[in-house]
Amino acid sequence: MQSENALVYVVDDDRRVREALAALLRASGIEVQTFNSGEEFLDTPHQNVVACLILDLRMPGMSGLEVQRLVRRDSQIPVIFITGRADVPSAVLAMKGGAVDFLTKPLDEDALMRAVDAALARAHVLRKAAEDTAALQALHQSLTPREQELLPLLASGRLNKQAAGILGITEYTVQVHRGHIMRKMQADSFATLVRQASKLQLEASSMTTFDA
Template sequence: MGPMNEMVYIVDDDPSVGEALSNLLRANGKEMRIFTSGQEFLEFERQDACACLVLDLRMPGMNGLEVQKLVASETTPVIFITGRGDIPSTVTAMKGGAIDFLAKPVDEVALLACVERALNLDRVYRKEAFERSQLLARYQSLTPREQQVLPLLVKGLLNKQAAGELGITEYTVQIHRGHIMRKMEADSFATLVKLAGKLNLETTGPP
């Protein structure tokens, strides 16, 4: 069995291809679900879990490129497979974010490597997205004034200079600074600067 809550979705209008791929993936410890059309896949209520999509390029009705376009906002890594590939389609697929383009009959070793790479990419993305959401939650816990003070501090302004910018006392800036460090869970000023950098506060202001 593969890691819990990881899924490989297979979309191919040829049931024999779907079955062969699912047997290969199952034999290598992967959980998967097969769909015979892009519409069927899009209508399926997918779980919020690490996943990748093995997608046939040419299918009746909605083709693979159309499906890719519709799932682009979900950031699910896509691996295209096709028996009749062409350069323009490959370019379009890659520009759309596909991680690879495999010709049928699919090389088993190549497919397994692509699937593992795709799942790794999704794991990394999900970890980064979670960490960013946690960071944003901490930033949003700051008061409006603390949100004004933070970018001034990480730009390197002294407490006195930040106070002058905001028309408040230096002591008040010191108080805000302490609250900011605590709420942002920064154990040092260097850490605070790094966190602010992830929020792009130095150049863009509040996210």
């Protein structure tokens, strides 16, 4: 189980379902927070931890699909849908929206726990990716404005001479900046630097008409 330092949110308007799910998850060592409506869940500040959401499809007020749409807009919490009255169109919409699983009541405990394990594993991956991206962005922000201009040119395959012509600087200056960029980005090779630029989705300047 991916339950260490993890949290499962349970949103269901049926108190008995909430209590049963909370008891099952806590018995497996997972922290749980329960909510009786989508509105209550969305209005509650969420902890900055790895988490997933068990979400009832049909509830008074906001539906589970509406909650899923709003959650996707602001976060990447994996969702497991549960419902007492499944229908194909709703299941299709839920899965297209990125749901980890779509389970019908009465719930099979083993199937639910497998879904929770998969959802928390996905949450771990998403969190790690977000942390890596934030760290990479911080390295990029440590570059000077000129270095930030130069990086996408180099990563797109421009030679030092070409990049110098585009930016109106000397080739020697490009070489100096290139060394600084490699050091500040903590790139152990130029191939690594190219991958970093790709992850940052950096694009070369539109001033690409220089012909070496």
